[in-house]
Every structure is written in C-alpha cells, then in structure tokens.
Amino acid sequence: MSAHFDLPLEEMKAYGYKIVDLIAEHWATMEEKKPVTSATREEMDSIFLQEAPEKATPANEVLDFVMDNVMKYSNVISHPKSYSFVPGPSNFVSTMADSLATGFNIFSGGWIVSPAAAELEIVTMNWLLKMFNFPVKKGGGIFTSGGSMANLTALVTARRIKCGDDFSKAVIYLSDQAHSSNIKAIRVLGFKKEQIRILPTDIEFRISINKLKNAIAKDRLEGLQPFCFIASAGTTNTGTVDPLDEIADICEEENLWFHVDGAYGGAGILSKKGARALRGIERADSLTVDPHKWFFQPYEIGCLLVKDSSWLSNTFSEKPEYLRDIEGNESEINFYDYGIQLTRRFRALKFYMSIKTYGLETFKKAVTYNIDLAEEVERMLRKSRNWEIISPATLAVINYRYNPIGLNYSEKEIDALNQEISKRVMESKEALLVTTILNKQVVLRMCLINPKTTIEDVRETFLLCNKFAEEILAEKK
C-alpha cells in the first residue's frame, strides 16, 4: 500500500513529449508572436481565481488550460523586440538542462548528496573566475537565484569580513545609479539610513571619485568606519561602468571592501570592447554577474565570485548536528556553506551544458554582436532629425528621446510626448519598450542583449515610434 499518485510510464512519456513539443514550438515560432501582453487583475481573477480543487482533473486538460491562459498572458521576454528592463534572451539547451535538473530533483547543497552537482558548480565557477581574471585556486563563488541574491550574499560577506560582529559605526558607499537590489540588501542587513552614502554621479553617470574621497574623509573624521564601496559594472539605466581601477586604488588605500555589481554588464568581458570598458573588474573583492541576463541562461541563475573562497565559508558555514554525516572534507565543497540557501536547485547544470554544447566562442560572438548592434543603432539615430541620444551605446544599452529639430516644446511636453510614445508602443504589443529617467528627462531605453535582435527589428520599432509620435503631435494641433 502507498499513496503514490504519479502517472503510469506511458502516460508520463506522452505528457512529457507534449510539453517538450510545446517548448520547442515556442522557441521556433517566438518571433511570429507579439512580445507584449497585458491583463488587469479582474481579467486574471475571472480566469484563474478558484478554491483549491478537492477532486482531480485530467493532466492534459490542466495543461491545455495553462497553455491557453498562462502562456498567453506572459510577455515573451526572449523575443527579439523585447528591449526593456534587462531582457532574458535565454537559450534552448539550458531550457532543457533546467528540465533535467528539475526532473531528477537534484539537491545541489552538499557534496555527499550530489558530488557531480557540486563538482559542476566548482568547474563552472572556475570558468567564470578565469574569465574575470580572478584567482582560480584561492577564489571561489556560488550560483544564486539572481543578481539581487548575489549582491545580498556579497554584502553579508563584506560586513562579516570587514566589521565582524559590530557594525554600528560601519558606512557603505554606492552611487545614485547603483541597482536598487543593493539598497534592498543593505536594508535587509539592518543598516540605518545614516550608515548609507548614496553619492551623485557625473554627467556620464559615473561615480565622482572626488565626492567619494570627500565622503570617506568626512566619515573618518566623524569616527565612523567606512567599510565597503559598491561599484557598478554596467548600470541598469545606461550601461555605464564606474572607474573601477581608480575605485580599486581608493579601496586599497582606505581598507574598503570593493564589491562590483556586474549583474548585467559583467558578461561584456566576453567581447574585446566590453573587456576594455570593464578594465579593473579583476581587482574587486567580490563580483556579481547574472547568467540569466547576458550569459543567455533561463531564469533563475545569478552568481557571486570572490577573491578568497574562505570569506564565504567563514561567513556562512554552520555545523548543525543533523548535517554532521555529510560534512565531508575541505576540498569537497558543500555549497550550503558558501551562501544563504541549504536546499538549492542545480543551477550549474544549464550553465555547463550550454557552454559545452555551443562553445564559449558562440557566447563571445553573441555578446560582441550585441555591443556592435547598439553602436549601429546609435549611428542610425545620430543621422535622424527626430531622435536625440541621451546616453550613447554602452555595453549594449542606449537611451534616446523623440525631440525633432524645430519642435518648440517645453521639457515637460517632450517628457509627456515620449511617455505617450512608449505607452502606444506597449499597447500595440509589437515591442517591449518602456521609459526611464535620466537627468530628469523621460527617455526611451533599449537594452540590446538578445543575439536574435536584428537592425531590421530595431528599424521597424523606430518606424512604429515615429508613426505614434506623428499621431500624437497631430492630435495636439
């Protein structure tokens, strides 16, 4: 007797094949779909809201319902015209790898439970350490759910190593362009507002070195303990890289932990231009990169690299009695000792399988293509009478706004016009293109990290934007 409730083998296979067919079909036809969808809470409630059903429903019926409703109401983030936020281009091999990891329900916490999973995390981490010129032997790292968790893990470690148990006088520095996940992490860590210095950036959205030096000096005079600086290697807004070498010098002189948030921009290291922009990244104490962004992995996989793996184990290792039988020896890493999670999904598998299958060369080509594409878009816009570039192509991000020569609009009116262009593009569902704010101006932002996006896609999107802009201007007359 048991309470086993899974399907018989043949039914499992048929069900699985159907899902694989649906996924493969989606990948093959994605471009024919519209990237944007929308629905109100009322509309969603009317489709889905119900009590947990007591009785069973045939598996295929549930699957058909999900395909008709759930997928239909989810943006196609991997679509070539999905330009906004940080898109998730993903790749098919990793998609299947994730299914394998989930299918076998592999526990990626302790060595003894899944030595191969731990080994693959070590191996892929070594690949990443090498890519970023971190020491492979002494260095280490861990896969997390994403960039936010990698930043949190980094800051817990920084605090532990630099401040020990007493962080009452500790001060942390970051720029006004640093990603919001850093502020969230600082709040989670229990720092007070008075312990956080958000420093203004210069005209190119970089941290001002002078302001950083001033702030550190003032804090020291106040008897405080400057302990950490968070640099951005590819800000989310503009792709800007802070002056990493100069910051590294300051951190060395001042004994500050140097954390670099390269969640989206770090992957630029795979191209020559990107590597040039990221010079100095190798001097970080800790580095966040986010493979589910520009390393083309499906959600969720973030990564934290550190110069010295013992920093992680000294921060996170606990020895409860119920884990004593799986402790193992030092070379056999238990990744639960390197971060916050005990039970962890097997994230390394998709990274490993996709790089083995496609080759690093393919990834390098894709990142190089993306950077070149953004530069091509910049050249195209520079020749246009309608569009003004607000921040030039940097690590595949570009910001611009509609402001045609001869349009005598106030700043406020130009803001409203660009907001409305974005709104109409989104309503058309033809492209995912939203705004951000730079220098108090509303701008349209493209993050061109999808290797499937062509210059033709971008041209079509600009034609659409021009059409909506003309419509809006005509309506105002």
Ligand SMILES: Cc1ncc(COP(=O)(O)O)c(C=O)c1O
């Ligand atoms: C620079 C930067 N840091 C951190 C994050 C947060 O990463 P995640 O969304 O994977 O938690 C992002 C996300 O866009 C980012 O661009």
